[in-house]
Amino acid sequence: MIAQQLVNGLMLGAVYVLVAVSFTLTIGILNFLNFSIPGLFMAGGMVSFVLLRAGLHWSLAILGAVAAAVVVALAVERLSYRLSRAREAEVPLVSSLGFLVLLENLALVTVGSDQQAFPPLVPDFNLRLGGLVIGGAQLVSLVAALALVAGMSLVLTRTSLGRQIRSIAENRETAVILGIDVGRLVPCVFALSAAFTALGGVLFALNYLQVSPFMGEGVGFKGVAAMILGGMGSVWGAVAGGLLIGLTEVLSIGYLGADVVNVTVYGLLLAVLILRPQGLFGRPPAREKL
């Protein structure tokens, strides 16, 4: 059933897409590899879990999870990115990793280290198309992920806010000269990236019906891999990379066994990097012409 495997791979890839896009946003625009992203992913799943358990409506629980992730991301921006950017490039990277550890341990002391059962929010229906079976949660994930990325891509290319953000991405100094309020827009990018990550965490929980303090780690690494695979800084490259990694993972589980899944996923990444160092959709760095 290769067609079924492909469908499953795309659905899994949808979660990686959101995480890869989050990484792409901060690295492409701010040149900052935000290591707290796996923590924000976990926070998305975990906070919505806690709020659901407290009896909140699912929409409020998801909203709360996104809001929590945005608040944490703004703290990362203020305390790790902004404070230490002026000194050494590596410092914010390491201190954002500190935030990951902090978030994971915060979750650990709040709910414990066990997997927690996430309530099935999407009615358990299966869409049958020919011989294919698509689960409701899977379908919701793919549609939501692609809609979110398409919406963000529209914002980046069609709105004044998007043009200003892309100006910062190309050259921060030029953006300042042009009167763009960089100090206001950088937190916006962090918030946007956090919202995507948190929604990725929610979708993951919807699909696997469980959350745990360390759920962000494997997904986070695959998100980074997806971003690099697609080409750093390219939003649609991150989408392609995420889907490709989802497909590789499912196919590799289906045909080679679950033990080798990381070998195939990261082997693919290595192969692409050797053959095409800028990633599938990445462009060699643009050279400024004077």
Added chain:
Amino acid sequence: MGALLALEGLCVAYGHVQALHEVSLAVEEGTILALLGANGAGKTSLLGAAAGLVRPRRGRILFQGRDITGQTVPRRLAAGLALVPEGRRILVSLTIEENLLVGAHLRRDPEGVRRDVAALYERFPNLGRRRHMAAACLSGGEQQMLAVGRAMVARPRLLMLDEPSLGLSPLFIAHLFDLVRELNRDGITILLVEQNTGMALAIAHHAVVLELGRVAMAGDPSRLAADPLLAAAYLGHAAPDAPPHQEPATAEGVTG
């Protein structure tokens, strides 16, 4: 008419290196002021302080009579003070049209912006034809026109140009100076920093020469242009019996 921009006793320093010492100058409304001087004389620092990119140690900056010394770049831009930076700083990953729209990002009248952008395309058909292409495809001269256009769509009252002719072919330099004169006739006050002193003095109403961060001379451009000793000392022109002076080659040899 009064001074649109006035600098009073402006001091700018980077660490221990003082770039401007007590510089005062005024740009009269509706005029072109040429700011001249050798490399390192403080011209770019002066524009940076006026635009809000550099915080002066001391002194005041007045725009339309109001003290703007502590204001941010966006606020100055919104008040009508725009800078065309040295090296043009075109955003090459954005399209030509997007570069222009970024220039207008503070405006809240989309209709007016559209009209202004359309008018620019008419003025520069080379930009209009390629409006949806990445700005990287433009030549150096076209990029300079785009840089000026990007500042224009902000509807400035004062346009500050930093070495706009640098690296351009003679033909483009002539176009550029025509354009500056045209914009001035349309009512825009110009503060022009130039190494191309002859052409700058030819279109300016006033000229100021900076030397090592101080105002060395100021006055009528034709008088400055006619003074051979001063020209030799500050403007990089050959004095009658001095060997011909070569302009230093620019780092990037891209021509218009």
